[in-house]
Amino acid sequence: MxxxxxxxxLPPPTSASPAARENTDPGGHRADSGVSYSxxxxxxxxxxxxxxxxxxxxxxxxxxxxxxxxxxxxxxxxxxxxxxxxxxxxxxxxxxxxxxxxxxxxxxxxxxxxxxxxxxxxxxxxxxxxxxxxxxxxxxxxxxxxxxxxxxxxxxxxxxxxxxxxxxxxxxxxxxxxxxxxxxxxxxxxxxxxxxxxxxxxxxxxxxxxxxxxxxxxxxxxxxxxxxxxxxxxxxxxxxxxxxxxxxxxxxxxxxxxxxxxxxxxxxxxxxxxxxxxxxxxxxxxxxxxxxxxxxxxxxxxxxxxxxxxxxxxxxxxxxxxxxxxxxxxxxxxxxxxxxxxxxxxxxxxxxxxxxDARPAGDPAGPVPHPRDFSLRVQGLRFRYGPGEPPALDGIDFDVPSGARIAIVGPSGAGKSTLVNLLLRFWDYEEGAILLGGYDLKAYPPEELRRFIGVVAQPTHLFHATIAENLLLARPDATREEMERAAREARLHEFIQGLPRGYDTLIGEEGFKLSGGQRQRLAIARALLQNAPILILDEATTGLDAVTEREVMDSIRHLMEGRTTLVITHRLAGLEDMDKILVLDRGRVVQQGRHAELLRQEGLYRHLWQLQQEALP
The missing domain is CATH 1.20.1560.10 (ABC transporter type 1, transmembrane domain)
Structure with a gap:
């Protein structure tokens, strides 16, 4: 929310200050923001x-x-x-x-x-x-x-x-x-x-x-x-x-x-x-x-x-x-x-x-390493969003070999999106470690790290610009042919061609001229265009109808080949081809294994699968 x-x-505040004024410092900042100001x-x-x-x-x-x-x-x-x-x-x-x-x-x-x-x-x-x-x-x-x-x-x-x-x-x-x-x-x-x-x-x-x-x-x-x-x-x-x-x-x-x-x-x-x-x-x-x-x-x-x-x-x-x-x-x-x-x-x-004067995540002091491969290893990872708050992740351990496909599932609030934020260094962890190619994630400058990772997130931000300009955010030097190829793989090219100005069509603030599914497909095309060695799909097919979701997943499966892939989702359909599935609950890994193995076990994964099957018409 x-x-x-x-x-x-909540009732509207009566003063001219923002709603959170009562917990702010003299500069107007929330005292619990987790940022120290001089x-x-x-x-x-x-x-x-x-x-x-x-x-x-x-x-x-x-x-x-x-x-x-x-x-x-x-x-x-x-x-x-x-x-x-x-x-x-x-x-x-x-x-x-x-x-x-x-x-x-x-x-x-x-x-x-x-x-x-x-x-x-x-x-x-x-x-x-x-x-x-x-x-x-x-x-x-x-x-x-x-x-x-x-x-x-x-x-x-x-x-x-x-x-x-x-x-x-x-x-x-x-x-x-x-x-x-x-x-x-x-x-x-x-x-x-x-x-x-x-x-x-x-x-x-x-x-x-x-x-x-x-x-x-x-x-x-x-x-x-x-x-x-x-x-x-x-x-x-x-x-x-x-x-x-x-x-x-x-x-x-x-x-x-x-x-x-x-x-x-x-x-x-x-x-x-x-x-x-x-x-x-x-x-x-x-x-x-x-x-x-x-x-x-x-x-x-x-x-x-x-x-x-x-x-x-x-x-x-x-x-x-x-x-x-x-x-x-x-x-x-x-x-x-x-x-x-x-x-x-x-x-x-x-x-x-x-x-x-706020202190962002700093660049490493030493030389920037070059990853030996694009494997990921998470060891004893713990993270809280603020002092005194419950842990969003509590002792996470798992490995993702280079080129492997791992799904991370669980109910809302289990810590799936938090893990994505830590992988991108939007937040920095204090306990445990995340290794990319054998080196700690903090050894990479944030900008360098994000060149290795392509993300399709559930809240897709689109600018009030043309479709082409939104695609070029992923790779500014991409050609029109490369943009069209990415759009075809995301099943979006035909829709764009039907617009009066094609790829030069303005899509409005937050892409309000597009439907939810079209916005997601545009985000997927952007990730395809980036062509990063590590791919993170955070609820990537949310908002798509069943037919379009299957078509887009077919394109994504082709994209996964040779890339280290993390699929973050709460929907369990289509996870049969994953090399491993991690089940998160309250910040912990409670189960892991392949789809068939997890269905044979009594546990959260089987329970979620049964609930989703009962919800199907």
């Missing part, structure tokens, strides 16, 4: 985010200088324009105004050019950082599946890969870049105003510090946790939406549609409420910056008038000083939201780094 089915069977403190997270930007430090410095030059050009434009208008009011000779006229044109053009270059460089840096982060996140995520992520919803992973990564653009654009731009501007304007009067510079600096430090701290207190909770609410909403889409059939079967709608509506209202609070903080930040700008203008103006009256400043500079003070506060405009964006960025980074 998947996560959505569990959610359907503790990430805010300082450590901040340093790691700086590490993402460090390779582009020259571009960052250039973007900061361009940002400062843009604001400086705007300040100079306002100051020059004010000086030009004030001077023109005195009707001087035109020649005395030429420098100011040229200055207005120059700073107007410079502002536009610098703004364009600053935006271009900033977005190039940001998109480069996000691109590297997405690739790194995927490379981290891939080896963790499925063993490292048992407690994570697919919607939560999607939110981390998309929304949380996108949130980190705020770290550079709204946390790191604004102070780098504001400091040179503040220093330049302070020195400029101090040239006319120290009190003017100190009054302006008071307004700037209010906009850059006092107001941000106040907004941090008022809106504490808003952006962090918004990220959590967004993740919970994405989780619910993805689970709903993937489990829509279960929802309809259990008549849980209205409850699911109410649950999603509750999450949506909570998310919208937090979005409203964020918008309110943004509006308050803009209002406070405008207030600081106006206070700076009036403070400089009021303090400069006595200086003009005393003749310390020429009156023509009065408007220029006031507008310079107001325009210079543009550098402080992004600063009031600096700390809230920092908090939101750190929360998103913690969610991403929590996964990137």
């Amino acid at each position: 998947d996560s959505l089915t569990r959610q359907v069977m 503790k990430i403190d805010p300082v450590g997270t901040f340093v790691r985010l700086l590490g993402l930007i460090a390779p582009a430090w020259q571009a960052v410095l250039g973007a900061a200088l361009l940002g400062s030059a843009t604001i400086a050009s705007n300040i100079c434009l306002m100051a020059t324009a004010a000086f030009l208008i004030a001077s023109a009011a005195l009707h001087p000779p035109a020649g005395k105004l030429m420098l100011a006229i040229v200055g207005v044109r120059f700073f107007g053009i410079t502002r536009a050019v610098c703004r364009y270059l600053e935006r271009y460089v900033n977005h190039s840096i940001t998109l480069g950082i996000l691109g590297r982060l997405r690739v790194a996140f995927y490379r981290t995520l891939e080896p963790l599946i499925p063993a490292g992520l048992p407690g994570h919803h697919s919607g939560d992973l999607l939110s981390r890969a998309v929304a949380d990564v996108a949130t980190l653009e705020n770290f550079y654009l709204r946390v790191l870049n604004p102070p780098l731009v504001a400091l040179p501007v503040a220093a330049g304007v302070f020195l400029f105003l101090a040239h006319f009067g120290r009190t003017l510079a100190l009054a302006w600096m008071g307004s700037f510090l209010a906009a850059g430090i006092i107001f941000p701290l106040g907004l941090t207190i008022v809106g504490r946790g808003v952006l962090r909770r918004q990220g959590e609410a967004r993740a919970a909403l994405n989780t619910a939406l993805v689970d709903t889409v993937q489990g829509l059939a279960d929802i309809l079967v259990f008549d849980h549609g209205r409850q699911q709608q109410e649950y999603i509506a509750t999450l949506d209202r909570q998310y919208l409420h937090l979005q409203g609070r964020k918008a309110g903080l943004n509006g308050l930040a803009n209002a406070l910056t405008s207030l600081a700008s106006n206070l700076a203008l009036w403070a400089v103006l009021v303090l400069a008038i006595p200086l003009v009256n005393r003749g310390q400043i020429d009156g023509v500079y009065l408007a220029m000083l006031a507008l310079t003070a107001a325009a210079a506060l543009e550098a402080a405009q992004p600063l009031p939201m600096l700390f809230p964006h920092l908090e939101g960025s750190l929360a998103a980074a913690r969610r991403i780094f929590a996964l990137s």
Whole structure:
């Protein structure tokens, strides 16, 4: 039963967090997932985010200088324009105004050019950082599946890969870049105003510090946790939406549609409420910056008038000083939201780094062996999915000679699929050993190991792509003729040829345009195309009708020749040709032998055979 089915069977949670929130750590991960995450403190997270930007430090410095030059050009434009208008009011000779006229044109053009270059460089840096982060996140995520992520919803992973990564653009654009731009501007304007009067510079600096430090701290207190909770609410909403889409059939079967709608509506209202609070903080930040700008203008103006009256400043500079003070506060405009964006960025980074710090099954330290043959030997194998849980496998021992055909049968929950996961190193065992070609399975890197093994599993994942693209997952360099040969052996070629676009037909998400039997046959064709020396069939013919099942099994028997084959099934029909049959029950091998031998014995195999024979029409 998947996560959505569990959610359907239980009352919807009342909070904006995922259903398993009560057993999660501060990063939103299930505490019982079996994965150890390193503790990430805010300082450590901040340093790691700086590490993402460090390779582009020259571009960052250039973007900061361009940002400062843009604001400086705007300040100079306002100051020059004010000086030009004030001077023109005195009707001087035109020649005395030429420098100011040229200055207005120059700073107007410079502002536009610098703004364009600053935006271009900033977005190039940001998109480069996000691109590297997405690739790194995927490379981290891939080896963790499925063993490292048992407690994570697919919607939560999607939110981390998309929304949380996108949130980190705020770290550079709204946390790191604004102070780098504001400091040179503040220093330049302070020195400029101090040239006319120290009190003017100190009054302006008071307004700037209010906009850059006092107001941000106040907004941090008022809106504490808003952006962090918004990220959590967004993740919970994405989780619910993805689970709903993937489990829509279960929802309809259990008549849980209205409850699911109410649950999603509750999450949506909570998310919208937090979005409203964020918008309110943004509006308050803009209002406070405008207030600081106006206070700076009036403070400089009021303090400069006595200086003009005393003749310390020429009156023509009065408007220029006031507008310079107001325009210079543009550098402080992004600063009031600096700390809230920092908090939101750190929360998103913690969610991403929590996964990137998970410990996947590692590659072997020594040289990679080459198997002498493709035999399998399992010795004293024990495995639990988590501490305190009952063993899924408890002391398994068996041998599969190279080229032999072994069937593993038993009731649901006996441990058959667990054994497949261990053979593929999706999970790593701690007790016992599995030998491939005489070498321990852990001596092979997971990627190398999986080249030796072809699998047809009961839950077949198909991508929203063409039939050909889904087949090429098994062997990307396969030709069209090889794909068609594999499809013929899986009894699928004629069906594909009857489609409007043949092998170029899109099959939809999870292959929903195909029937269950067609999906299984496509998975079998994929395994045939891979042509691996070891073949694992995990309920490979589930969903096929009796006639098609017999046809596909005929193809599979041909494929088995010369290959080490494990047939995992709960259906006992067609196992007469197996070299050996292992009967699992509660993680143990309770019987083994050939089909005829097991039927002569009193035991679980004979009992299962009789039940299946009675179920036949």
